[in-house]
Amino acid sequence: MQASANDKDVLLEIGDLTAGYGAQPVLHGISLHVARNEFVAVIGANTAGKSTLLRAISGLLPQCKGRIVFDGKDLTKLKAHEIAGLGIAHVPEGxxxxxxxxxxxxxxxxxxxxxxxxxxxxxxxxxxxxxxxxxxxxxxxxxxxxxxxxxxxxxxxxxxxxPKLLILDEPSLGLAPLVVEEMHQRFLDIHRSGVTVLLVEQNVSLALHSAERAYVMSSGSIEIEGSARELLHDDRIRKAYLGI
Known part of the structure; x- marks a missing residue:
């Protein structure tokens, strides 16, 4: 059984988040949580909305409806620099x-x-x-x-x-495999130092070997959630993302 948001000291909680760049939303009722000192991954295909989710958290996407609470503070009406000042560091894709x-x-x-x-x-x-x-x-x-x-x-x-929370958006994109492995070791070092990590990553195997829990996104929604170990052995994940 997965820990609910009420079972742990929750650092980040998102409830029923809808967000996008224009008339059509990219995110549809996203709900997730990240506990303090946890390492959580978000995986999914290119068009799943993972980067949009991170941009909404860090205040780079103003058209949002729903709830984003960080360390007890509502982020939905704050500007990006104010959110960073609360302790969220966003390392963008690219x-x-x-x-x-x-x-x-x-x-x-x-x-x-x-x-x-x-x-x-x-x-x-x-x-x-x-x-x-x-x-x-x-x-x-x-x-x-x-x-x-x-x-x-x-x-x-x-x-x-x-930061209290480090957000990483596709950090392995365009990097050689050995460099990717080295970077993920550093992410583990950062996590062990007491920083909470939220990772968006297309390298599903590496993400699930690094994280404690993971969410699987598809078409702007959360489709699956669970411990990283469980998802590594989930037939749906193995077939869709691991080629097994």
Whole structure:
């Protein structure tokens, strides 16, 4: 039996969320929850609405109906920068680094909410511990780096916020398999450090091996939910997404 939202210390709770970009909604009555210190994955096909869900959570999609509550606060009427200030770091699909800025300057952009420079420096050192390659290349322009290195910059920039919740949107997209495995190890390290993680990922096998629980989306709705272990052995998932 799955834990309900009432069984755990819920950090993020979404209820009956409908959202989209125009007259036709992309999300249809989405309900899910993420407990504090949990690692949750959302999987599904390209057109399932996974990225739209993340954009709604982080305030990048204003046309929303329903309930989004984070750490006891209603997010539905807040702007994106206010939501980030509450402790939600969104690492978008496609990385979106600033190519003509150095690695370190890119990272420091993520610490805009820190007024104390000492806190920013501590955050920077933690990111360098997580991604030693970024420390080696701190003065290199981000646009000259490989796709995997840019993804490290994007994740590191999110971690500079010192988030309570890290949202990752398709972090393996366009990366070599070895780099993908390395990145997912870092996500596990981040989770073990006490950060709650919500991962959207098309690499279903890797997502289910990383997460504790998962939701399966299809056509803007939640079709299946369960523990990651259960879903790895679910015939519907194995046939539709794992090719087994």
């Amino acid at each position: 990385r979106h680094v600033f190519p003509e800025m150095t690695v370190e300057d890119n990272l420091r952009m993520g610490a805009y909410a820190h007024a104390d420079q000492a806190v920013t420096q501590q955050s920077l050192e933690r990111v360098f511990e997580l991604f030693p390659r970024l420390k080696e290349r701190r003065m290199q322009y981000a646009g000259s780096m490989s796709g995997g290195e840019q993804q490290m910059v994007a994740v590191g920039r999110g971690m500079m916020l010192e």
